[in-house]
Amino acid sequence: KKTTLPIIIGNWKLNGTKNKLNSFFKFIKDKSLKIKKNLTILALPNIYLNYAQELVSKLNINCKISAQNIDIHKQGPYTGETSVNMLSDINIKYTIIGHAERRYYHSENNDIIAKKFILSKQKGIIPILCLGENQLEKDCGKTEEIILSQLNAIASIDKQNKTIFNNSIIAYEPIWSIGSKKSADPDLIQQLHTFIKNYVIKFQNFNIDNFYIIYGGSVNEENVNEFLNKKNVDGCLIGNASLNKKIFNNILVKS
Numbered sequence: 460k461k462t463t464l465p466i467i468i469g470n471w472k473l474n475g476t477k478n479k480l481n482s483f484f485k486f487i488k489d490k491s492l493k494i495k496k497n498l499t500i501l502a503l504p505n506i507y508l509n510y511a512q513e514l515v516s517k518l519n520i521n522c523k524i525s526a527q528n529i530d531i532h533k534q535g536p537y538t539g540e541t542s543v544n545m546l547s548d549i550n551i552k553y554t555i556i557g558h559a560e561r562r563y564y565h566s567e568n569n570d571i572i573a574k575k576f577i578l579s580k581q582k583g584i585i586p587i588l589c590l591g592e593n594q595l596e597k598d599c600g601k602t603e604e605i606i607l608s609q610l611n612a613i614a615s616i617d618k619q620n621k622t623i624f625n626n627s628i629i630a631y632e633p634i635w636s637i638g639s640k641k642s643a644d645p646d647l648i649q650q651l652h653t654f655i656k657n658y659v660i661k662f663q664n665f666n667i668d669n670f671y672i673i674y675g676g677s678v679n680e681e682n683v684n685e686f687l688n689k690k691n692v693d694g695c696l697i698g699n700a701s702l703n704k705k706i707f708n709n710i711l712v713k714s
């Protein structure tokens with residue numbers, strides 16, 4: 460039996476309006492008393508962070524608000540960016556880092572992502588680090604190799620820091636399963652989460668604290684429990700299905 464409660468993270472990506480947020484949170488407040496059981500997080504476009512933060516506080520909803528990305532700089536001449544300092548200024552405590560769509564559309568590599576990871580840690584913002592292999596890498600049997608290189612980039616950014624993974628969330632998100640309606644096999648997910656956990660245990664010499672591994676990739680209300688029931692799966696990161704208030708609510712009730 461699991462001792463920790465599941466972490467359910469919705470990622471709205473480039474979607475949403477103030478109206479949609481109002482009806483989403485009102486629905487969840489009215490329907491889901493069980494929401495208090497999970498750690499629920501909603502990752503939103505920057506422009507809605509403050510609005511959503513005030514809304515959940517006004518409605519007294521136990522849902523944390525997360526950013527979807529940060530810049531590698533804290534301030535300065537970087538037009539169009541948002542820094543960890545700014546997130547911290549408006550009391551945002553989480554940010555996604557290295558989502559596959561950032562890696563693909565914005566050419567973010569492991570080094571950039573490692574810089575962002577450490578910046579958010581330094582500011583006390585919990586990074587939700589996304590990693591995972593693409594279809595070709597999977598077909599070539601390179602899944603573990605890819606995950607290893609993604610983990611190594613974080614582990615080697617500050618060689619002195621042997622507890623760098625504490626106070627963070629890793630989301631294993633195989634790229635081929637994001638938005639494809641093809642989720643990964645739950646047994647394989649368990650195996651890869653165990654691989655990640657063992658890496659962190661070894662790197663940190665058993666000094667693990669507040670470290671979680673969640674799965675993302677075509678999770679919905681039908682399949683969420685197949686993943687949550689597995690060992691070393693501490694929660695799920697949900698894209699598409701988080702945009703529908705009824706479906707997301709059902710996921711919260713079930714998990």
Ligand code: PEP
Nearest residue numbers: 637638675676677698699
């Ligand atoms: C995601 O983008 O992080 C994701 C998991 O998307 P989806 O649930 O739509 O596959």
